[in-house]
Amino acid sequence: MDWFTAPDYWLSRLVFQRALAGLYLVAFLTAALQFRALLGERGMLPIPRYTARIPFRRAPSLFQLHYSDRFFAACAWAGCAVSAALLAGADSLLPLWSGILLWLVPWALYLSIVNVGQTWYAFGWESLLLEVGFLAAFLGNDEVAPPIVVLFLLRWILFRVEFGAGLIKMRGDACWRKLTCLYYHHETQPMPGPLSWFFHHLPQPLHRVEVAANHFTQLVVPVLLFTPQPVASAAAALMIVTQLWLVLSGNFSWLNWITIVLALSALRFPTTAPSVPSAPLWYEVLVLAVAALLLCLSYHPVTNMISRRQVMNRSFDPLHLVNTYGAFGSVSRIRHEVVVEGTLDDLPREDSEWREYEFKGKPGDPRHWPRQFAPYHLRLDWLMWFAALSPAYAGEWFGGLVERLLENDRATLKLLRRSPFPPDTPPRYIRARLFHYRYTTWRELRETGACWERVYVREWLPPTRLAYAADRM
Template sequence: MEWFTAGGYGLSRLVLQRGLAALYLVAFLAAALQFRALIGARGMLPVPRYLAYVPWRRAPSVFHVHYSDRFFAAWSWSGTLLSAAVLAGAADAVPLWAAMAMWALLWAMYLSIVNVGQTWYSFGWESLLLEAGFLAVFLGNARTGAPVLVLWLMRWLVFRVEFGAGLIKLRGDPCWRDLTCLYYHHETQPMPGPLSWFFHHLPKPLHRVETAANHVAQLVVPFGLFTPQPYASVAAGLIIVTQLWLVASGNFAWLNWVTIVLAFSAVDGSAMAQLFSLPQPAPAGGAPLWYEALVLAATALVAVLSWWPARNLLSRQQRMNMSFNAFHLVNTYGAFGSINRSRYEVVVEGTDEPVPTATTVWREYGFKGKPGAVGRLPRQYAPYHLRLDWLMWFAGISPGYAREWFGPFVERLLTGDPATLRLLRHNPFPGDPPTHVRARLYRYRFTTWRELRETGAWWHRTLQGEFLPPTRLSRP
């Protein structure tokens, strides 16, 4: 079928596949380095305990068959190596069926992790990476042209990400409608980056322009993805620029990077190669009949499953970041339907004194990404995902968000658990663990230009109250 492949999209597909492979590598690496403390057999939310009451049909995963920390580590590192191989071009050096098998294995391996990750893996970009990885199975390799249908399915995915986020904003917080949300967002977002302080101090009229431009980028531009070239490329370019702006202004794991990579499904590869003087991939051969049949079947599946997210987009009770099936296929997306006006942070402290008193010296634990010491400039971690730091942000909003895991977290600090301490930037008790741990709630705000010059501090914080009273291990 001549219509099956799209001429001129070879370079676009190359960017798509290598970009997704890089993001899968980051995701598997984060799982390998963080799982023991979070979901390991002795973690805060252990996988074996979770699987004891969650059946396979609700959470398909290889770990229903067997779980041990050693097996999970081997699984995660194997995914890391496979991602690295695909990133290096291995999928283009093998037959088409083998390339498809590589992508299918990446998707299935990460699905197994997400479906046992519980609260730690409850972010929309997990489903986004899985859905993108599933579509990549059918994108082919250098031996075939890029299939038109799969490129359109990827554009449909980008559309849902952007348009869903735009609608949830208009239907949510009034500050999106009066263009004032960015007065607060750069300061109160989950994990600020090194430039967030500067973004926050942009003039308020520019913040209003930012907000209006965001509405255009999410509610108008996505329709351009379905127009003929060169307009589709222009729409994709605008989405990419907007997402890069978000990358510069904060840390949102791989959410922005997946969207950027997927937007290349609408970019004319030939025009891109000419514009940037890049070499074009060699012309690909025809697609075998069995491959065409699989792509048609996948397209039909996505079309059927699209009913639920499409209905959700049109609903006044729109939900964001929701999967309608256990395989995370054709999901609904959205972000920041409401904006916090103030930032509250939970500061965790410990002491080695046997009995805390009014004069007790408490020492603060330092986190890698979330604000802590006021003189520390926020770091850039995205696309790497610091899961504990993100959930600490939710804990600052309400203790209810931390009910499942905060107690186990404190218990592991009191026992000096090495896996948990590796998630932190600074452990104030490098020898013996503390006798008591407490948590206090502070209100944080960015300092002004004057305060920064006078004190060198990026943050100012004010104690609001107690989050957790001094706690010790119960005596045997």
């Protein structure tokens, strides 16, 4: 049936699938390298404790059936292996039905992780990866041309990502409507990148142009995705350029990259399509059934998107098949950071020596220039940004972090850039203090070499020893 497939998009499918497999690989690698301290049996938010109170129907996961750190590691590294195989094109070597099943393996494994990931996995890009990953399984391989309906649904996801983000900005912080949010955003974003300091110091008129361009890209351009070519490709290309600008300006995990990957599926590359047979009937029926299901599940996300009480980054089904997205509806005007310190003194005194823990991504030492980590996701660093906004955001896990620092827990210390204490000499007390951070000026940077200037605000957590660490939060 000629109406079912779009042969001209065979290269778009190839590029999209390989790029998506690369993001899967990053996601599973992040899980494999960080889970023990965050979610393991001795983690800050242990999975067994979570699955004991949350039923399977609310959070479907392999780990509802069995959990051990060894089993989680096996699942995470298996996800890495399958993702690497898909990146290498293994699905093209298999029959169509086997290729579909192979694509569903990383989706099922990552769903199992996200559904028990709790606060550490409560980000929109987790659901977005699952939604895109599920749909990608039905895009086919070299045995068939890409189905039109799946290409349409990928654009539907891209539309909701961009348009939803645009709406929540217009309905949220007034600075988006005044075009002034970028006066602050590059300085106060969760995890600045190596170029964020320079972005912050761009002239304010250019910041206003940035915001206006963002509104145009998120509120006007998405509609053009559903127009004929080459307009749809031009719209997708503009989104890619915008997302690359965001990639340069900060560390947003794989949020920008998966949006770029989605946009790639809407591009029609000027190349000759190979000759492939017609799609088998069973495949057509399967794709149409999946499309019907996803369109039905779109009701709640669309209702939320057009509501005046729009919420961002919400899943409406436990399989994360269709979700709602949006980011930075409000922008902080000042940056606070929680600085964690420890001492070896048996009893803290005013003249005690307090040594600071250094994190990999979050600002700490004012002289340490931010590094590029995205699309890799530093989960603890991101949650520390929320902790600085309010202790309520850290109530579940910060006590566990302090307890493990007091024990010099090896898995936890691996999440940090540097511990100020030898492995065999843990601190006797841990405290946390809140600081106000701001970017230095050009003159201050030349004179001091520091990209940040920080001022003490208040005590965030009083000196705490091991016996009481888990009870202080």
